[in-house]
Amino acid sequence: MIYLDHAATTPLDPAALQAMLPWLQGEVGNPASDHAWGHAARAAVERARGQVAALLGAQPEEIVWTSGATESNNLAIKGALEFRGLRGAHLVTARTEHKSVVDSVRQMESQGLRVSWLKPDAQGLIMVEQVLAALAPDTALVSLMWVNNETGTINPVEALAPRLRERGILFHVDAVQAAGKLPIDLSRAPIDLLSLSAHKLYGPQGIGALFVRKRPRARLSPQLHGGGHEQGMRSGTLPTHQIAGFGEACRVAGERLAEEGARLAALRDHLQQRLQQVLPGLHLNGHPQDRVPGILNLSFEGVEGESLRASLGDLAVSSGSACSSATREPSYVLRALGRDDELAGASLRFSLGRGTTAAEVDRAAARVIEAVGALRGIAGAGSAVPVTPPVNAHGYPAAVWAAFSHPVHAADLGEGAVAATAGSPAGALRLRLQAQLQGGRIVRAAFQAYGCPVTLAVGEWLAGWLEGRRPGELHLSAADLRTALEIGDDKAQCALLGEDAVLALERQMSLA
Amino acid sequence: MPSYLDHNATTRVDPRVLEAMLPYLSGPYGNASSLHRYGRAARDAVEQARAQVARLINAQPGEILWTSGGTESNNLALKGSTDRAAPTRLLYGVTEHPAVMEAAESLKERGWQVEPVAVDAQGLVDWPAFERQLAAGPVRLVALMRANNETGVIQDVGRAAALVHAAGAWLHVDAVQAAGKIPVDFEVLQADLMSLSSHKIYGPKGIGALAVKSHVELTPLHHGGAQERGLRGGTENVASIVGFGVAAELALQELDERAARALELRRRLERGLSALPGIRIFGAGAERLPNTLQFALAGYDGEALLMQLDRKGFAVSSGSACASGLGEPSHVLIGMGLDRDTAKGAIRVSLGKDNTAAEVDQFLQALGSFAAP
Numbered sequence: 001m002i003y004l005d006h007a008a009t010t011p012l013d014p015a016a017l018q019a020m021l022p023w024l025q026g027e028v029g030n031p032a033s034d035h036a037w038g039h040a041a042r043a044a045v046e047r048a049r050g051q052v053a054a055l056l057g058a059q060p061e062e063i064v065w066t067s068g069a070t071e072s073n074n075l076a077i078k079g080a081l082e083f084r085g086l087r088g089a090h091l092v093t094a095r096t097e098h099k100s101v102v103d104s105v106r107q108m109e110s111q112g113l114r115v116s117w118l119k120p121d122a123q124g125l126i127m128v129e130q131v132l133a134a135l136a137p138d139t140a141l142v143s144l145m146w147v148n149n150e151t152g153t154i155n156p157v158e159a160l161a162p163r164l165r166e167r168g169i170l171f172h173v174d175a176v177q178a179a180g181k182l183p184i185d186l187s188r189a190p191i192d193l194l195s196l197s198a199h200k201l202y203g204p205q206g207i208g209a210l211f212v213r214k215r216p217r218a219r220l221s222p223q224l225h226g227g228g229h230e231q232g233m234r235s236g237t238l239p240t241h242q243i244a245g246f247g248e249a250c251r252v253a254g255e256r257l258a259e260e261g262a263r264l265a266a267l268r269d270h271l272q273q274r275l276q277q278v279l280p281g282l283h284l285n286g287h288p289q290d291r292v293p294g295i296l297n298l299s300f301e302g303v304e305g306e307s308l309r310a311s312l313g314d315l316a317v318s319s320g321s322a323c324s325s326a327t328r329e330p331s332y333v334l335r336a337l338g339r340d341d342e343l344a345g346a347s348l349r350f351s352l353g354r355g356t357t358a359a360e361v362d363r364a365a366a367r368v369i370e371a372v373g374a375l376r377g378i379a380g381a382g383s384a385v386p387v388t389p390p391v392n393a394h395g396y397p398a399a400v401w402a403a404f405s406h407p408v409h410a411a412d413l414g415e416g417a418v419a420a421t422a423g424s425p426a427g428a429l430r431l432r433l434q435a436q437l438q439g440g441r442i443v444r445a446a447f448q449a450y451g452c453p454v455t456l457a458v459g460e461w462l463a464g465w466l467e468g469r470r471p472g473e474l475h476l477s478a479a480d481l482r483t484a485l486e487i488g489d490d491k492a493q494c495a496l497l498g499e500d501a502v503l504a505l506e507r508q509m510s511l512a
Numbered sequence: 513m514p515s516y517l518d519h520n521a522t523t524r525v526d527p528r529v530l531e532a533m534l535p536y537l538s539g540p541y542g543n544a545s546s547l548h549r550y551g552r553a554a555r556d557a558v559e560q561a562r563a564q565v566a567r568l569i570n571a572q573p574g575e576i577l578w579t580s581g582g583t584e585s586n587n588l589a590l591k592g593s594t595d596r597a598a599p600t601r602l603l604y605g606v607t608e609h610p611a612v613m614e615a616a617e618s619l620k621e622r623g624w625q626v627e628p629v630a631v632d633a634q635g636l637v638d639w640p641a642f643e644r645q646l647a648a649g650p651v652r653l654v655a656l657m658r659a660n661n662e663t664g665v666i667q668d669v670g671r672a673a674a675l676v677h678a679a680g681a682w683l684h685v686d687a688v689q690a691a692g693k694i695p696v697d698f699e700v701l702q703a704d705l706m707s708l709s710s711h712k713i714y715g716p717k718g719i720g721a722l723a724v725k726s727h728v729e730l731t732p733l734h735h736g737g738a739q740e741r742g743l744r745g746g747t748e749n750v751a752s753i754v755g756f757g758v759a760a761e762l763a764l765q766e767l768d769e770r771a772a773r774a775l776e777l778r779r780r781l782e783r784g785l786s787a788l789p790g791i792r793i794f795g796a797g798a799e800r801l802p803n804t805l806q807f808a809l810a811g812y813d814g815e816a817l818l819m820q821l822d823r824k825g826f827a828v829s830s831g832s833a834c835a836s837g838l839g840e841p842s843h844v845l846i847g848m849g850l851d852r853d854t855a856k857g858a859i860r861v862s863l864g865k866d867n868t869a870a871e872v873d874q875f876l877q878a879l880g881s882f883a884a885p
Contacts, residue, residue, distance in 0.1 A: 009747065011538075012537050012538060014538075017537055017538060020537070023525075024525045024530045024533070024716065025525070025527075025530060026524060027524075028516055028522060028523065028524040029522065029827075030518075030521040030522035030711075030717075032521075033518060033521045033522070033827070033829060034818070034822075034829070035518065035818070035822040035826075035827040035828070035829070036514070036822055036825070036827065037516060037518070037827045038521075038827075067580030067584070067718065067734075067746065067749070068580075068746045068747060068749075069746075070734050070735075070736045070737060070745045070746035070747070071580070071734050071746060073736065074733070074734045074735055074736070074745075098736065099736040099737050099745070100734070100735065100736025100737060100745055100746070101736070102736070103735035103736040103737075103745065104735045104736060106735070107735050197747075199747065204537065204749075204751065205747055205748070205749045205750055205751065205752070206580065206718050206719065206747075206748075206749025206751075206752050207718065207749075223587075223733060224583055224584055224587050224611075224733075225583075225587055225610075225611065225614035225615045225617070225618050226583040226586070226587070226609070226610045226611030226614050226615070227583070227610045227611065228610070228614075235583045235610070235611060235614070236580060236581050236582075236583035236584060236611075237522065237581055237582070237583070237709075237711060237717055237718075238717070239580075239581075239711075239716065239717035239718025239719075239752075240717060241716065241717065241718075242716075242717070242718045242752075393552075394552075395552065
């Protein structure tokens with residue numbers, strides 16, 4: 001596998017694992033227990049707190065442990081607003097924030113919070129002046145991410161922070177994608193609250209932190225009540241092993257930050273150049289310069305996103321945020337940048353990391369070039385090339401996969417053939433069937449298609465089915481297609497498209 | 513030889529649990545929400561663990577939500593199940609864990625009338641008073657723990673469930689201390705919500721679960737992402753979830769054996785303690801967890817005893833680890849009607865599956881030497 005999805009999660013650093021293991025092998029204390037075992041665990045927790053603080057230029061007592069960035073973002077936004085009793089106040093944030101910020105803010109919005117949702121420019125950037133212009137007399141909080149998780153674009157949070165401080169407005173920064181990638185110095189940048197996640201910087205999953213400034217003190221209402229851990233800001237038994245691993249991961253990240261950044265920027269630029277040299281119709285999502293080193297997000301004209309992803313085999317990249325990929329909606333971040341649904345859907349985020357080699361980047365580029373070429377061919381732009389993706393990594397039904405991965409009927413038969421096209425109203429799916437008639441029989445059939453793998457499989461299967469049949473004998477329902485290709489309810493529309501295409505072809509043949 | 517006798521605070525990770533976790537700590541598994549292949553492998557592991565945790569309490573896998581631990585489970589249960597309702601009354605047992613008490617108290621700000629449920633001197637619900645309380649007006653939720661973390665007293669939550677449901681309310685059961693020590697059956701107990709924690713049953717810290725019946729409308733605490741059917745945002749903590757699953761499976765398999773061993777050791781401890789003058793065992797008249805014993809020695813300062821025991825290498829506690837160092841007497845014992853001085857002298861011994869009779873004897877010997885008149 002070529003793993004270029006480090007913005008979703010990173011493998012655990014070996015040093016971090018070593019720091020965790022003692023707490024999973026025999027050591028037993030609860031850091032809150034007042035005996036030798038508990039004290040040993042507490043000492044490990046405090047050592048790690050120092051390591052996390054050091055990466056940020058913060059004081060150890062400004063670090064509050066959480067279960068991850070989602071909790072950190074929830075605690076920062078809800079906690080700050082609830083403490084001030086300003087549920088009805090005003091907040092400024094951006095449309096391109098992480099889902100956990102967007103959903104926390106929406107939750108408060110439903111309780112009366114007024115929100116300015118800033119729209120980024122086409123490169124995903126939010127400007128300082130744009131934030132300042134959105135402020136209202138009762139603005140209680142500004143929440144802005146340092147680095148966008150999909151595009152890698154860097155927002156000018158360091159320039160913005162003093163401008164908000166002088167106005168007395170609390171500033172929360174989601175720094176999940178910035179920490180360990182960009183230098184962060186909170187002794188200089190007057191940011192009040194800052195969210196971190198361990199598993200984005202080679203630490204374990206399930207642990208995060210919220211920086212809460214002491215001077216001037218940022219105050220929060222706790223969101224998890226209980227034993228009063230973490231200075232009353234976040235109750236719950238501290239997971240010693242997770243915390244020890246997070247601390248060590250921060251230490252390693254700090255040490256390697258400059259060198260690794262330069263290496264990843266060079267690899268990323270190489271990947272981008274390689275793809276742009278060979279493939280026309282590419283669009284960069286994100287800022288060409290103000291971007292973290294490891295991230296490249298591109299939209300591919302003329303290919304459908306799901307088929308593109310399915311054609312990548314064991315190349316692990318992300319299409320949009322991993323957190324929302326279960327919903328299969330085009331990325332709201334890319335739409336906020338002005339991309340239409342089609343281009344937003346046909347986007348890939350490559351995120352390079354510590355293990356990534358130049359050879360892997362070359363193989364990834366070759367795989368993408370091959371897949372995009374093949375899918376554009378099948379869609380009718382250029383000559384049809386078989387896709388032959390190496391593995392069915394996304395669990396398509398065997399019959400769908402067989403037809404999708406070996407499309408022997410993808411072709412343009414030209415003028416001599418009868419052709420008919422069916423499509424979904426929005427143009428998200430398109431299937432063109434063609435038939436060459438000789439002696440009252442179809443002697444050759446072919447298809448062209450734009451759509452998901454199931455759509456392409458329907459085209460391939462139908463072309464094979466048509467060969468040898470007579471016009472007038474083409475009785476095939478969507479239900480037959482679903483049975484033949486094991487198509488589930490979620491893809492029923494692909495079978496209907498197939499039925500429509502056969503009916504349209506029959507009509508064309510009767511006219512001809 | 514040091515002895516760890518504080519298993520209700522936390523337990524050692526079982527080596528078999530760690531073995532199951534390691535591939536997810538050092539392997540290329542990725543974010544469980546990502547769609548690519550390794551994400552799918554991680555998702556399968558998460559679902560297997562869900563089934564294992566469900567089996568421990570005879571719940572359906574679909575009823576299990578992952579959380580970061582018992583505290584989050586209790587917060588999610590109380591706040592999440594009341595969020596969409598017009599505020600009425602919420603009742604919780606006076607001996608509940610701080611996570612339940614504090615979460616309940618926080619709801620006052622949202623207009624809820626929050627009332628404690630009284631217990632008798634043994635720590636058991638005062639049933640006639642409870643019935644009167646339920647009848648006194650509309651109630652949305654009642655929170656009662658299955659077993660108390662300090663005294664080990666087991667509450668008849670099944671009896672409570674019938675009364676609570678008859679009053680048109682839901683029952684939340686904190687089963688953090690009970691699960692893995694005594695049989696806990698989500699169906700039989702008729703609970704609507706139930707909290708579990710991994711690190712009390714030889715699994716890793718930082719992971720827990722909330723069992724939720726499908727009729728309970730829950731609002732998430734952590735918004736963001738579609739994880740856990742939109743009820744709990746955040747990237748899944750795959751290694752810890754897998755560890756929790758294996759810990760739950762082992763707890764179920766070895767439940768009888770662990771309980772029998774613990775009970776034998778606790779009886780040995782009780783026999784030894786009975787020889788000491790002025791000994792008082794809390795909740796002695798009630799059914800208790802087999803591993804838990806909380807006591808006081810009349811005339812001795814509990815805190816000084818704890819310090820001396822710690823120096824000798826015995827890890828025990830006064831009560832909840834969460835409240836350690838606050839110097840406040842246990843709210844559990846106060847709730848049972850004890851005076852502050854007696855409560856302040858409390859020492860809790862909580863035995864684990866790897867403790868031995870020799871450790872119990874050494875503990876008794878040490879205690880005897882400190883407590884000598």
